[in-house]
Amino acid sequence: MDFAQIVQYGLAGITVGSVYAIVAIGFNIIYNTTGVINFAQGEFLIIGAMTAISLSGFLPLPVAILLAVLLTTAVGGLIELVFIRPARDASVLRLIVITIGVSILVREAMLHIWDEKVRSLPYFTGTSVSTVSILGAHISPQVLWVLAVSAVVVTGLTLFFRYTRVGRAMRACADDRMAARLCGINERWMVTLSFMLSAGIGALAGCVVSPVTQTQYDMGAPLAIKGFTVAVLGGLGNSLAAVAAGLLLGLLEQATVSQFPNAYKEAVSIVVLLLVLVFRPSGLFSRGEISALRSA
Amino acid sequence: MTPLRRYLPVLTAVLVVVLLQVALSAAGATYYLTQLTMSAYYALVVIGLCLLMGYAGQVSLGHAGFFAIGGYTSAVLTTCNLSAFGQTSWITSCRWLGMLAERRDLYGASILSFAPWAGFLAAMCLAGIIAFLIGLPILRLKGHYLAMATLGFGLIIYRIVLAAPIFGQADGISNVPPFPLPFGLEVNGRPAFREQNYYLAWALVMAAMVLAVNLVHSRVGRALRSIHQGEEVAHSLGINTYRYKLATFVASSLFAAAGGVFLTHYNGSIGPSEVTVMKSVRYVAIVAVGGMANLWGAMLMAILLNFLSLRGVMGTYDDAVFGAILIVIMLAAPDGLLRLPRWRRPMHFLSRRPHG
Amino acid sequence: MDDILLETRNLQRFFGGLHAVKDVSLKVPRGTIQAVIGPNGAGKTTLFNLIAGTLPPHDGQVLFRGRPITAWKPHAIAELGIARTFQTTRLFPHMTVLENVMVGRHPRTRCGFLAGMLNLPRTWREDREIQSSALAILRDLGLEGLADQTASNLPFGKQRLVEFARALATEPTLLLLDEPAAGLNIYETRELASLILRIRQRGITCLVVEHDMSLVMDISDDVAVLDGGQKIAQGPPRAIQSNPEVIRIYLGDNHA
Numbered sequence: 001m002d003f004a005q006i007v008q009y010g011l012a013g014i015t016v017g018s019v020y021a022i023v024a025i026g027f028n029i030i031y032n033t034t035g036v037i038n039f040a041q042g043e044f045l046i047i048g049a050m051t052a053i054s055l056s057g058f059l060p061l062p063v064a065i066l067l068a069v070l071l072t073t074a075v076g077g078l079i080e081l082v083f084i085r086p087a088r089d090a091s092v093l094r095l096i097v098i099t100i101g102v103s104i105l106v107r108e109a110m111l112h113i114w115d116e117k118v119r120s121l122p123y124f125t126g127t128s129v130s131t132v133s134i135l136g137a138h139i140s141p142q143v144l145w146v147l148a149v150s151a152v153v154v155t156g157l158t159l160f161f162r163y164t165r166v167g168r169a170m171r172a173c174a175d176d177r178m179a180a181r182l183c184g185i186n187e188r189w190m191v192t193l194s195f196m197l198s199a200g201i202g203a204l205a206g207c208v209v210s211p212v213t214q215t216q217y218d219m220g221a222p223l224a225i226k227g228f229t230v231a232v233l234g235g236l237g238n239s240l241a242a243v244a245a246g247l248l249l250g251l252l253e254q255a256t257v258s259q260f261p262n263a264y265k266e267a268v269s270i271v272v273l274l275l276v277l278v279f280r281p282s283g284l285f286s287r288g289e290i291s292a293l294r295s296a
Numbered sequence: 297m298t299p300l301r302r303y304l305p306v307l308t309a310v311l312v313v314v315l316l317q318v319a320l321s322a323a324g325a326t327y328y329l330t331q332l333t334m335s336a337y338y339a340l341v342v343i344g345l346c347l348l349m350g351y352a353g354q355v356s357l358g359h360a361g362f363f364a365i366g367g368y369t370s371a372v373l374t375t376c377n378l379s380a381f382g383q384t385s386w387i388t389s390c391r392w393l394g395m396l397a398e399r400r401d402l403y404g405a406s407i408l409s410f411a412p413w414a415g416f417l418a419a420m421c422l423a424g425i426i427a428f429l430i431g432l433p434i435l436r437l438k439g440h441y442l443a444m445a446t447l448g449f450g451l452i453i454y455r456i457v458l459a460a461p462i463f464g465q466a467d468g469i470s471n472v473p474p475f476p477l478p479f480g481l482e483v484n485g486r487p488a489f490r491e492q493n494y495y496l497a498w499a500l501v502m503a504a505m506v507l508a509v510n511l512v513h514s515r516v517g518r519a520l521r522s523i524h525q526g527e528e529v530a531h532s533l534g535i536n537t538y539r540y541k542l543a544t545f546v547a548s549s550l551f552a553a554a555g556g557v558f559l560t561h562y563n564g565s566i567g568p569s570e571v572t573v574m575k576s577v578r579y580v581a582i583v584a585v586g587g588m589a590n591l592w593g594a595m596l597m598a599i600l601l602n603f604l605s606l607r608g609v610m611g612t613y614d615d616a617v618f619g620a621i622l623i624v625i626m627l628a629a630p631d632g633l634l635r636l637p638r639w640r641r642p643m644h645f646l647s648r649r650p651h652g
Numbered sequence: 653m654d655d656i657l658l659e660t661r662n663l664q665r666f667f668g669g670l671h672a673v674k675d676v677s678l679k680v681p682r683g684t685i686q687a688v689i690g691p692n693g694a695g696k697t698t699l700f701n702l703i704a705g706t707l708p709p710h711d712g713q714v715l716f717r718g719r720p721i722t723a724w725k726p727h728a729i730a731e732l733g734i735a736r737t738f739q740t741t742r743l744f745p746h747m748t749v750l751e752n753v754m755v756g757r758h759p760r761t762r763c764g765f766l767a768g769m770l771n772l773p774r775t776w777r778e779d780r781e782i783q784s785s786a787l788a789i790l791r792d793l794g795l796e797g798l799a800d801q802t803a804s805n806l807p808f809g810k811q812r813l814v815e816f817a818r819a820l821a822t823e824p825t826l827l828l829l830d831e832p833a834a835g836l837n838i839y840e841t842r843e844l845a846s847l848i849l850r851i852r853q854r855g856i857t858c859l860v861v862e863h864d865m866s867l868v869m870d871i872s873d874d875v876a877v878l879d880g881g882q883k884i885a886q887g888p889p890r891a892i893q894s895n896p897e898v899i900r901i902y903l904g905d906n907h908a
Contacts, residue, residue, distance in 0.1 A: 037440045037443075037444070083623060083627070086627055087626065087627055090626065090627075092439050092440060093355060093439055093440070093443070094626045095626075096439075096440050096443055097355075097580070097584065097622055097626050098622065098623050098626045098627065100357075100577060100580075100619075100622060101581075101619045101620065101621070101622030101623035101626070102619070102623060103619075104574075104577065104615055104616065104618065104619025104622070105616055105619045105620060105623070107615075108613065108615055108616035108619065109616075111612075112612070221573065225447070225448075225451070228444060232441075232444070263455075263458075263459045264459075266455055267452065267455050267459075270448050270451045270452050270455065271452075273444065273445075273448045274434075274445060274448045274449070274452070277433075277434065277437060277441055277444065277445045277448070278433040278434065278445070281437060281441055507769045507770070508769075510768060510769050510770065510771040511765070511768050511769045514763065514767070514768030514769075514771070514775060514779070515758065515761055515763050515768060515775070515778065515779065515782065516763070516764060516765050516768040517768060518747075518751060518754060518755055518758075519755065519758055521744065521746070521747060522744050522747070522755045525744040525745055525746055525747065526742050526743075526744050526745075528706070528726075528742075529738065529742045529744070530744075530755070531725070531726040531727050532704065532705075532706075532726045532727075532729075532730055532735075532736050532738075533727075533730055533735075533755055533756055533758055533759065533818070533819075533822060534727050534730035534731050534758045534759030534822060535727055535755075535758055536725075536727045537727070543765050547765070547769075589746075
């Protein structure tokens with residue numbers, strides 16, 4: 001492989017990896033506030049993309065995307081209100097099963113609203129054949145959009161959680177629900193907000209990556225699994241580590257594609273998931289006190 | 297509990313099975329028997345999963361994987377062509393042990409494959425070994441980590457059968473021969489043998505239920521329930537929780553594999569659609585709605601829901617229905633539909649114990 | 653040293669930066685009731701869990717009948733003959749009282765998975781024995797009337813007793829009691845005291861971690877006092893009661 005090919009694969013890896021990272025961050029936001037793994041996380045990307053695609057038919061692209069993100073955010077909040085909040089005192093396992101059911105319902109709803117055809121958003125800049133040259137590799141300008149949007153999302157979230165009142169309130173809930181409540185924070189709404197936030201960033205990611213990967217109604221579940229793999233790889237709840245882990249998985253996948261037949265690409269994330277769960281469930285970047293995760 | 301009380305539900309169920317067949321034959325609707333037979337084989341998976349989830353308290357989102365291991369192993373062994381190795385020593389010893397069978401293909405040429413009973417044994421062994429090896433590391437995990445690990449396992453099996461040519465990739469394996477049994481009985485899909493296959497399937501399910509009921513009422517069953525209801529306490533009472541979870545995991549995989557083997561021989565084929573995540577989720581939904589620790593509830597729901605699904609009653613909303621079931625049950629009746637207060641009286645008749 | 657049933661040697665346990673158990677050495681003679689007391693946060697429960705196998709120590713040893721059992725898994729410890737109760741009573745909620753106690757017979761019985769599934773004849777005799785011995789224990793504690801009640805329906809004091817019965821079903825040589833009097837009123841505490849004394853009469857050694865002074869002073873043969881993870885005093889109840897150090901850590905400097 002020559003240098004340009006390496007750069008090509010590398011950029012492809014970083015691109016798809018940053019999408020995985022955003023899904024993982026979505027997982028982490030909800031996990032941090034509720035301790036629940038939201039299996040429906042991947043669906044948010046698809047809802048966002050599909051909505052934007054439909055809206056872009058008669059609205060300018062930026063407006064379509066904005067509306068799609070807002071709509072998906074609302075859907076996220078709705079899901080929390082309807083399915084999660086009534087299950088207040090349920091065990092974590094029950095809540096996980098509920099989110100699995102939700103992801104199935106959402107997927108089926110999308111099938112019936114949009115059908116099973118593959119669609120995609122138009123390229124933000126340029127067309128499907130325009131290229132930009134970086135270090136000898138030719139890539140679509142959309143890739144730069146993906147990277148840019150991902151960077152903005154991660155930076156925005158970091159600032160949000162560190163410097164805004166609401167962000168800090170959410171972190172307080174993540175740390176200690178009861179204490180947060182005693183401080184006057186309405187932790188129920190923090191939970192709803194966490195779902196809305198995850199849905200919003202998911203929708204944005206779905207929109208920006210749609211021209212590159214296409215969008216189909218059932219792509220949510222594989223994305224969720226890869227996103228979960230990345231989240232666990234970085235350490236569940238650790239969003240900065242999720243970024244690193246996401247890039248890592250993306251690069252690993254591309255490395256596999258460059259050497260082996262395409263069919264093995266999907267297996268990479270599953271193998272990584274199983275390896276991490278078996279050997280280091282607390283993630284690559286954790287300190288290793290995993291007593292809460294092991295039972296025997 | 298006296299033997300009569302313990303096995304009364306089994307006897308009742310046998311009675312219902314027979315009555316159903318007689319009624320359907322009388323009504324000239326014997327084609328329903330086909331779906332009931334298939335539902336019975338799926339119920340085998342559910343029984344094993346109920347033991348795992350309801351009694352040992354471990355979730356498995358990948359149980360369709362064991363079904364596939366069972367079905368595909370038997371399918372491969374009974375459809376492979378060993379004629380090329382016809383004269384080697386190990387083939388000759390296999391033949392001497394009765395492990396081989398000869399068939400004719402479409403063009404009249406002779407094919408040498410493994411006999412279905414050999415395929416069955418191999419499938420069960422493989423499923424058990426894999427369950428043991430997989431269970432060793434992942435049963436140390438808790439909650440959602442265990443759930444995701446089992447999901448990952450199911451996905452790997454799916455990817456393998458989809459990718460490897462030996463498993464027929466997207467088309468699966470077909471032309472799987474019928475499964476001959478003693479006394480001239482045979483598991484096959486031919487309409488003329490509908491009643492026979494119906495009873496064979498149900499005999500298998502009843503046998504499985506007897507084993508499961510026995511286990512639940514035994515010392516081990518009590519230990520499993522205690523693990524589910526208070527793992528740390530059970531551990532401090534001398535129960536090796538890890539070993540019991542592993543044993544239950546392996547046992548449930550064997551139930552699932554058996555279902556896979558027989559359904560494959562009944563249908564004459566198996567495909568990747570039996571291993572999807574959705575299939576695994578369905579099994580979980582059925583156990584949940586039947587009542588996590590309720591063997592009879594789970595079996596009942598398995599028959600009902602699979603039958604409806606196979607008849608296409610739910611149309612394109614099939615998956616959505618199972619998804620909705622999961623949600624509704626978890627929110628409204630986490631102990632299963634049959635544990636709702638209104639049902640207490642009739643369920644009390646069937647089993648005087650809280651655990652059913 | 654056959655009459656020392658349980659011994660801990662220089663046990664250490666940290667939680668992050670907190671030195672929860674500092675160099676605790678304790679000897680419990682056979683057939684006695686040993687109490688471990690101390691103010692909140694003194695490390696009593698941690699010490700308890702180190703002995704019971706729920707937590708591994710970072711250093712030091714636990715010896716039972718002279719043989720090391722440090723960091724053994726809880727089920728192995730139970731098989732040896734060490735039973736424990738929990739601070740918050742944890743009966744198996746969806747099982748009957750009788751079934752709860754029957755689970756306690758587990759380490760003394762043997763029939764396994766296959767025998768259970770196939771309902772082999774040897775399980776019949778064993779199951780009968782399990783049931784009758786469980787009933788006998790319930791009768792002993794005056795609980796046989798509650799045998800078929802679902803455990804979660806019982807009042808708190810009765811649940812405590814059932815937990816005792818369950819622990820006794822394991823035929824322990826050593827019984828570890830984690831704050832057995834917590835939440836009990838005066839009468840129930842007195843009944844508890846006589847129960848523990850009866851248990852000692854049967855030859856079962858007891859280690860009691862407790863807050864309730866009246867219980868401790870009434871029944872213990874020896875009292876060890878922990879403070880800040882360390883053992884600061886040990887001796888017969890009378891001596892401990894008048895020990896100025898002990899008084900100081902409980903009541904503050906003005907009362908010594």
